[in-house]
Amino acid sequence: MPTFTYMTRCDGCGECVDICPSDIMHIDPVYRRSYNVEPNFCWECYSCVKACPQHAIDVRGFADFAPLGHSVRVLREEKMGTISWKIRYRDGRVKEFTFPIRTTPWGSIKPPSDYAAPDANALGSQMLAHEPTALGVEMLPTLPVLDKKEV
């Protein structure tokens, strides 16, 4: 299901162009709206669909195996921390699902430099940031160094 853009909904804002991991959502020079320039490099990852403020992008299943008449639409609500899906079957059946996407506010992650600077010696240890605390166990496991052993 590569993407396509509905002519009447797109306002050419470029969010989809900005996000597409495949760099295939481009702005048409004549219409100043987006379209998929290389459907054969589309992964149907929905990144652009989720990012479009106008809900102007939709997908239809890859022509080489998907019959027509279906749709899989999505509404990702960052503030609510949810994503909702509406799946319409070729034969008209509909399924809807909503799932959580995040448990904390967007932007709330504490940067590593906001933690106390580690001891200079620790650079030589095997410990990574926040360890061992973050491991949930008291000590970082290690092993005796062996030369060679058959198993």
Added chain:
Amino acid sequence: MPTFTYMTRCDGCGECVDICPSDIMHIDPVYRRSYNVEPNFCWECYSCVKACPQHAIDVRGFADFAPLGHSVRVLREEKMGTISWKIRYRDGRVKEFTFPIRTTPWGSIKPPSDYAAPDANALGSQMLAHEPTALGVEMLPTLPVLDKKEV
């Protein structure tokens, strides 16, 4: 090796458009010269190449298996009744061949209606036009009608 048309040689006469069995040599509306609109339906049959009065069409091997740097050029001389090929390898080697294409003048075939009209009864026989003479044997072979037999 789908075809391509050299920009500087083509004069837009349309002979290639007229002959292509795949209907894929079209005239570009801007440049008024021909090009291959659907290389994936080109059979590299060389019909257009042979037909072009300007020798403006060439082929390069299908990209999915032919390395670059080769050429297979042709000169078909109807009046002389010959066709000549020049094959240039990727590594520079060259081979040339000339073969006959016809033993009689073009247009010389005698139409069926120029032969004496067949006897009306002959329509009910198994004989085809010019038979049995043209068979080179005296009689048209036949078989007893059998109902069913194991072999």
Added chain:
Amino acid sequence: MSQRSSKNIKFVDADILVIGGGFGGCGATYESRYWGRDLKIVLVEKANIERSGAVSHGLSAINCYMGMQWGENQPADFVRYARGDLMGLVREDLIFDIARHVDSTVHKFEEWGLPIMKDPKTGRYLREGKWQVMIHGESYKPIIAEAARKSASEVYNRIMVTHLLMDKTRPNRVAGALGFNVRDGQLHVFRAKAVIVAAGGASHVFRPRSVGEGAGKTWYAPWSSASAYGLVLRTGAKMIQMENRIVLARFKDGYGPVGAWSLLLKAQTTNAYGENYEAARLDEIKSLVGKYAETTPLPTCLRNHAMLQEVKAGNGPIYMQTQQVLDTKEKENTGWEDFLDMTVGQAVVWASQNIDPKEKPSELTTSEPYVMGSHATCSGAWASGPEDCAPADYQWGYNRMTTVEGLFGAGDTIGGSAHKFSSGSFTEGRIAGKSAVKYVRELAGNPPQVDEAQLTMLQQEIFKPLENFEIGRNEIVAGSVAPSYISPLQGLQRLEKIMDEYVGGISTFYMTSEPMLNRGLELLTMLKEDLDHIGAEDLHQLQRAWELHHRVWTAEAVLRHTLYRQETRWPGYYYRGDFPKLDDADWHAFTASQYDVKTGEWTMSKLPVHHIIE
């Protein structure tokens, strides 16, 4: 509705309408003029008959010639050969009929100017093999086309025929055909007393090995669009052996045929280690097909099978050891001409990959499957046989008439008569042409009437893809993805993938089974429904849309026949995993299908194979 479809209609009336100006069609046109001097004979062709059809390139051999004049072979021998090659299942009457006439065809070709090679010692035609003669065949098609042009009352080039038209009052009688001009879109209605379909075989029903741009590089031409089957079966005509698709051993990528190399030049086919593997695999083959393994020459499908087993075992690539035989300039010329005459692409493979066949062997491969009636398989319409020697149940009127009245066929169109090739197809066209003249004469004052209602409905249907595109294209900004239509190519790729994966294509090493076929049929049914949503952006794409229609209908027939035959009759063409062996007790029969136009149902049945020659 699209503007194009409301244009003036062109009506063309004919006594005999020949559809397709390839080898069968040119033969039919020539012969019907010979017998029907006063008749209006119209030839309609989607391309330009000068270079249309499977022989547009040219050919380097005539693969069906008896040489009766020199006592080389007799028609009955040829029947035995073709029967053996097809594992017993052929219409011996049809094959005998072609064999007894084919020499007169070939002699005529030579008279017209086709350079046939001569054996300098005997003065006879140079034999490639027992049945084949070598030609300088680059202009084979233009020569034959000249004869046809001089025979037809009118030749309509660039008319894509989409449907056959049926008689208003007698539903099992043909009344003509419909098509559109691919240059200006004008709808053409051909009204005819007899129709001879000679629209060739089918490539691109199964996914090809080549990809992307290379997809055009199939062995049979990309324009072999299954129209013969797609047109005929939808009238309700009985079809046979549609499961009998062909897979061919071919030079890899360039698809150069192997015949001249094996038979004339006598190059060895070996595995990667230089071994002749065929003999070593005979016992295993025998365990699958019994006595048929003893046929000489080893049937084409079994030669494929041996090659496939080698490849599966990891003993590939398979090689044609060309370098062992090109020891004279003369042989080098023969080898090169073989391909320059009929598959130039093979020369391009050599040039581009620095392969000089004098120095290095060339890889072989087994091709994707094709649907054909004229090579080493015999899918096609069930036809009435020759009056003088066909068994009674193979004979219901006019030679080469299908089960639909007035509807004749030739070449790839007609089932059961394998190994016709170019000369046999032309010959079968001649047989059908004469027969159609007889039919028209005997029809006298009872001409068929086109059904106006059918015509109006079809007119809308034909141009619908243009309309789909015009409307649907407005929904989207640009590009090739739209929610309400798919392009002909997108539809074709879907078809090919279904057939490849479920019906015994290359990706399963030609394996299929009842569960696979049933799943394939589900997907194919959805594709058939989606044919209403093909979008064509121009008339060229409208041609592609209708080619797709013909291929999809043909594919369905192939699938249904494959499902019906519960055995593996032709290992090397395809395998039924659930019935891995040949089963003569239950399946020494033709499979037949008949599509019911009214109900949309298919009826499958067995038809007897009569052996009329020892």
Added chain:
Amino acid sequence: MSQRSSKNIKFVDADILVIGGGFGGCGATYESRYWGRDLKIVLVEKANIERSGAVSHGLSAINCYMGMQWGENQPADFVRYARGDLMGLVREDLIFDIARHVDSTVHKFEEWGLPIMKDPKTGRYLREGKWQVMIHGESYKPIIAEAARKSASEVYNRIMVTHLLMDKTRPNRVAGALGFNVRDGQLHVFRAKAVIVAAGGASHVFRPRSVGEGAGKTWYAPWSSASAYGLVLRTGAKMIQMENRIVLARFKDGYGPVGAWSLLLKAQTTNAYGENYEAARLDEIKSLVGKYAETTPLPTCLRNHAMLQEVKAGNGPIYMQTQQVLDTKEKENTGWEDFLDMTVGQAVVWASQNIDPKEKPSELTTSEPYVMGSHATCSGAWASGPEDCAPADYQWGYNRMTTVEGLFGAGDTIGGSAHKFSSGSFTEGRIAGKSAVKYVRELAGNPPQVDEAQLTMLQQEIFKPLENFEIGRNEIVAGSVAPSYISPLQGLQRLEKIMDEYVGGISTFYMTSEPMLNRGLELLTMLKEDLDHIGAEDLHQLQRAWELHHRVWTAEAVLRHTLYRQETRWPGYYYRGDFPKLDDADWHAFTASQYDVKTGEWTMSKLPVHHIIE
């Protein structure tokens, strides 16, 4: 020369340059900031890190988590699992290292806001399987990207990195990287003391099952362009296990993963007749691989092998019997979320083909091969191991440093450490990040110098495809066929076909052999020469051109390693027809390759597999 290449160059200086902002790269960025507060840490990414890499969709499980806090598993157990799955050949030191750290990574993810599902009874993470935990992972990537953005000094999105730069005086030391901005074409020269390559794995090295438009529908993302290998190996860094390509059992067409269905929902995988075929094939498997057939769980490659044998025997389609397990609304949600979180395309397959998984089973297939270091295979760079527990010959300096000084890697980049998945790749990035900080600190006043000559040469090379197009396009009238250049897609299709047909892709059922590989190498060598003639019509296509370069170089490594290992170590991933069995006597070893930048030669060798865990 194209105008674009003469534009101003942008120079960017950094202490640590991270190439690729996927899971490995985000981990590296986070960790290097933690330890290197004052360092300039630059992250460069060809797309936008918010949704770049293999996890752009999201994921529905974290496949590497010990649960040490609950005593669920210990790192040594994980090493045994991964070793068993890889048929004995893994870098146990690297895997142990990831396993002991991975829990702190996952706990951090949860703290950041990733919803990890809980078992309502135990309050612990909900286990999918022994090593996997279930997540609501649609926003997995944006969450991780937020952490990386807050750690980097600068993030450069939309820079396609094409080459690594080497030190002027010490040829085995990295000095930075080159890339261009895909929006404005500006050349970016990154000069750095340490470089961490985390550019992900590779799709589209082998021909995919999907065709035409559908070609983007691979399991691993189409943008997984083999850059990790393409960049690293050309510096002369030692690579290992490049033959160990991965083939995955996946839902057909949609490529939905099977893990949650098999392990959590416990749906059966059967053949077309509902049979559980795996057990029935164990004896046959044992005859190929001996004791390795007794590993629990059965190694991924052997599960594939059993499936492939079924398919070859004509017992397909293979089905996941989803309808047997979706008996509650909760399970239905789980099943759907599994795909809506990570491969929406599978939901599209269901919707378009009218398959309700509650009612009908879904077909499975074995995928085309991919090249990866983070899933159930471990191709990649040979890296120094952890200081405290790596065997002496696995340790030459800094943890996760390749054999090139200052050049580190993480995730798919690093060879030998399979089963990292998302969490392990991030963890390996953290390990590499910390290690790089240590390297930079110890490097002190001895920074590398970019070689100006190399830079000038590469600058021309990078933009050459634009120039090829500009010039070559003038020769022809229109269309996509030209004599002097091919498009990146045309080149890619050639690559895929070579790899498919000669190096063990889908079209041979993963079969290869020395003769096939040698022929493949001939064709690949010509393709490599033709890379000088790629034509790019715009900057987007210039990106594709360089992705193709990286894929072609990676393909060559895959081919050479496959040729070198004269055994079939992983049946189900690929088969050497000439060495059909596992051979521990000769091949209980890593294969290693090293490309010599000066001579253009490859050196192959064996490296010992040390077992440091019972």
